[in-house]
Amino acid sequence: MSETEIIPNAAFTAPNGPLIATGDLKIETGAETLSQPRASLCRCGASAKKPFCAGTHRTSGWADAGEAVPASTIAELTETGPVTFTPLPNGPLLAKGPLTVQNAAKITIATTTQTAFCRCGASANKPYCDGAHAAAGFIG
Numbered sequence: 001m002s003e004t005e006i007i008p009n010a011a012f013t014a015p016n017g018p019l020i021a022t023g024d025l026k027i028e029t030g031a032e033t034l035s036q037p038r039a040s041l042c043r044c045g046a047s048a049k050k051p052f053c054a055g056t057h058r059t060s061g062w063a064d065a066g067e068a069v070p071a072s073t074i075a076e077l078t079e080t081g082p083v084t085f086t087p088l089p090n091g092p093l094l095a096k097g098p099l100t101v102q103n104a105a106k107i108t109i110a111t112t113t114q115t116a117f118c119r120c121g122a123s124a125n126k127p128y129c130d131g132a133h134a135a136a137g138f139i140g
């Protein structure tokens, strides 16, 4: 890879599992900001290693096939640079920066420079937050 090559940022929903992000990632854990090319980020709400997936979704009974449909309009991303994931206290996973969002079939459903992903597992609008974390009593 050359120094000038642009690394596109992407995230897809694993079936019944985490949000898998790749690219120029900054992950805010609360204690530090990690820079890494790949991350598995909990969507089910049960991980003991939030914001990362700990594999707990396999035994928690949580299910989401990750079959979100593409937005009616998908803009071409012109921004470059990192995407920063920030878990908001007891709330969603905020993503700031250029990002292509894909469903479990790796079909692009949206492009964004800022969005909020569900990380409590209760949203009816997965992979995005719909505010269900409050009623679900999500702590994390």
Ligand code: FES
Pocket: 016, 017, 018, 019, 041, 042, 043, 044, 045, 046, 047, 048, 052, 053, 054, 055, 056, 057, 058
């Ligand atoms: S998605 Fe894997 S532990 Fe939550």
